[in-house]
Amino acid sequence: MKQILALALSGLTALPAMAAEPLSASEFESYVTGKTLYYGESGQSYGVEEYLPDRQVRWSFLDGQCKDGFWYEDAGQICFVYEDNPDPQCWSFYREGGSLRAIFENDPTSTTLYEAQQDDKPMLCYGPDVGV
Numbered sequence: 435m436k437q438i439l440a441l442a443l444s445g446l447t448a449l450p451a452m453a454a455e456p457l458s459a460s461e462f463e464s465y466v467t468g469k470t471l472y473y474g475e476s477g478q479s480y481g482v483e484e485y486l487p488d489r490q491v492r493w494s495f496l497d498g499q500c501k502d503g504f505w506y507e508d509a510g511q512i513c514f515v516y517e518d519n520p521d522p523q524c525w526s527f528y529r530e531g532g533s534l535r536a537i538f539e540n541d542p543t544s545t546t547l548y549e550a551q552q553d554d555k556p557m558l559c560y561g562p563d564v565g566v
Contacts, residue, residue, distance in 0.1 A: 456526040457534075459507030463489065471534070472551040480547055484557045492557065500559035511539050 457465065466485035473480045484492040493516060494500045503516035513522040524539045533552075538545035 454528075456510060456528055457512075458510075459512065461529075462507075462512050462527050465529070465534070468554060470553045470555060470557050471549050472553075473536070473547040474550040475545065475547050479550070482557050492559065494557060494559065498558060498560035500557070 467487065468485065470482060470484045472482045479496055481493060481495045483494075486492065489505050491503050491505055491514060492500050493503065493514075501516040501518055503514055505512055505514045507513070508522070508524060511524040511526055513524040515522050525536045526539055528535045528537075533549035535549070536547040538547075
């Protein structure tokens with residue numbers, strides 16, 4: 435799976451960094467709800483997020499460990515709060531072709547993610563210390 439994702443991401447790094455306006459909360463909600471989106475950065479796998487009803491989310495860095503959280507809109511940005519971190523992580527999302535580009539607004543020079551793949555199946559969460 436990681437090889438397929440890496441291959442898909444290799445073509446995305448050449449996309450221009452242009453976009454008009456960031457998605458509004460309603461546009462973002464309409465696009466993501468019920469989907470599981472896989473993200474990449476600089477041609478590498480980054481993580482996966484499952485977008486549940488009522489703006490609930492589940493995130494993983496593709497290591498089988500999942501964090502539950504929620505998202506909300508704040509000043510035009512989409513902000514996420516997860517169970518292990520009460521500090522909001524705010525992003526601007528842009529539609530580019532048939533996928534998303536996300537800029538981490540807490541430090542926009544550090545992280546830009548690209549949607550590499552989407553699925554309508556739930557992501558796998560193994561939890562801590564499985565098999566121990």
